[in-house]
Amino acid sequence: MHYQLIQNISKHVQLSPEEKSLFDTFWTEKTLDKGDYLLRNGEVCKNDNYIISGALKAFYINSDKGKEEILYFSIDDWWATDILSFQKQRPSIYNIQALEETRLLQISYQSFQKMLAEIPKLERYFRIILEAYLGSLQQRIIVGNTYDAAYRYSAFLKDYPKIAQKVPQYLIASYLGISPEFISRIRKK
Numbered sequence: 001m002h003y004q005l006i007q008n009i010s011k012h013v014q015l016s017p018e019e020k021s022l023f024d025t026f027w028t029e030k031t032l033d034k035g036d037y038l039l040r041n042g043e044v045c046k047n048d049n050y051i052i053s054g055a056l057k058a059f060y061i062n063s064d065k066g067k068e069e070i071l072y073f074s075i076d077d078w079w080a081t082d083i084l085s086f087q088k089q090r091p092s093i094y095n096i097q098a099l100e101e102t103r104l105l106q107i108s109y110q111s112f113q114k115m116l117a118e119i120p121k122l123e124r125y126f127r128i129i130l131e132a133y134l135g136s137l138q139q140r141i142i143v144g145n146t147y148d149a150a151y152r153y154s155a156f157l158k159d160y161p162k163i164a165q166k167v168p169q170y171l172i173a174s175y176l177g178i179s180p181e182f183i184s185r186i187r188k189k
Contacts, residue, residue: 002027002105005050008077013125023122026115027105032056032098038080039096045085047106054102055166056080059174060094070175073099073163079129080104099167149178153186 005027006020015023029052032038038056039045051074058071058080071094074080085092089109107115116123143155153176157164164172169187170180 002029004052004077005105008050009122009125012128013121015119015121019119019121023115023119026107026111028107030104030106032102032104034098034100036098037095038098038102038104039082039085039092039094041093041095042091043085044089045082045092046089047081047108048086048112049080049096050105051076051078051080052103052105054104055099055163056096056102057099057167057171058082058094058096068174070171073160073167073171073175075163075166079133083130083133099171144177149176149182150186152176153178153183 002024006015006023009015027050032054038049041060053076056074058074059068060071061067062069074096080096082092082094082096084090086109116126143152147155153172156172156176169183173180173183
């Protein structure tokens with residue numbers, strides 16, 4: 001049984017023993033090595049992915065600047081999916097890559113739909129996590145458009161200390177839209 005994911009779900013909805021057993025049948029486990037891609041630009045996101053352990057980055061290549069720009073990070077007990085590609089079953093516009101060995105639980109689009117039909121209370125769980133994701137995305141836009149680089153970095157460290165411990169500084173700089181050198185200067189102060 002996928003205890004870690006069940007424990008995460010239990011924070012929001014309670015599943016019966018029968019529902020937990022049924023739930024378990026929809027998921028498969030996968031391991032990515034460091035550098036492996038979970039999803040590449042142009043591919044359809046066929047699975048929703050829950051991270052048991054590890055770290056992933058979602059990014060695209062900015063064609064004007066020719067450099068990688070980080071959209072988000074996912075670590076233990078988080079999700080990593082191109083939601084639009086998964087939901088619409090159309091090609092993704094970004095990549096998801098492992099930053100270290102990463103263990104995942106995956107569910108296909110068809111299995112996800114079947115699971116929600118057979119365990120309706122999971123609709124509530126997925127609504128709750130999507131609302132949280134949307135809130136964090138809105139917060140990122142506001143902070144990114146309103147505050148200076150030093151504030152953005154300190155807010156990131158405060159809001160995501162576990163990510164800051166797992167992810168290299170140059171990737172955090174890309175995520176925040178600042179230079180790695182600027183982060184080095186802030187850290188020295």
